[in-house]
Amino acid sequence: MNKTHLGHTARKRFGQNFLNDTFVIEQIVDAINPQNGENLLEIGPGLGALTDPVCERVDALTVIELDRDLAERLRHHPFHGGKLTIIEQDALTVDFTPLAKDDAPLRVFGNLPYNISTPIMFHLFKYAHLIRDMHFMLQKEVVNRLAASPGNKNYGRLSIMTQYYCQVQPVLNVPPGAFVPPPKVDSAVVRLAPHKQPPVDVADVKVLERVSTMAFNQRRKTIRNSLKECISETQLLELGLDPVRRAETLSLEDFANIANWVHKHDSIEN
């Protein structure tokens, strides 16, 4: 399999699968629709498959790249070097607060390294209030999970947490052949637009995460069983939830109600 693209040998540990399909690239950039004056930020620019066409449309772009060789190449980019602000760092450790500006919320995009795409999204969710939107290439299976509704087999913790923070809109499916080297899985682009107001009130997001993790770790069990460590059958009934339901039938609002109850009663015990 050819792992060398534009003179760079792809590094598996950095999740490097470079986009190499002009039509797909054009569709992604059209979906992002970058405009001058916007606060654009790319995660993992790599060899510039998205960076270049975005820079053709705007004057400034910030990029975060962990691979030292790729960051160095970008620094010496013959056409767009002057437009780029390059942050050579692990995206998971970047503090996004100083990158956002009052009048220009962040517009984040990237063909993410698949091995750490979920941690990167969760890291970004902490800054959701500073972000206008995010466009990410992910494994198709992950996009299905982000977008899934109750009752769907892909519905789980990732759906709950993502939909708490963002409106989720699948944009485009991308086959392995659009990349060098081709990944083993199908891919898809998703648009995540942080809600201005969360769709449900949650007292402590960590509790929402804990409760949904607990419930979906045993997704075949009734919530009476899977959540028995944190809430009793009687209390579920008091919240209007049938204890014999399974996690995959509960809405975000149901999870928020459980999480708020748990939060309130944990605090009383503390």
Ligand SMILES: C[S@@+](CC[C@H](N)C(=O)[O-])C[C@H]1O[C@@H](n2cnc3c(N)ncnc32)[C@H](O)[C@@H]1O
């Ligand atoms: C799937 S490749 C995409 C490259 C390019 N944007 C493209 O579409 O062809 C992922 C990119 O993320 C970079 N990367 C991997 N881990 C990273 C991290 N923790 N922080 C920032 N960049 C990372 C890789 O070096 C690589 O350039």
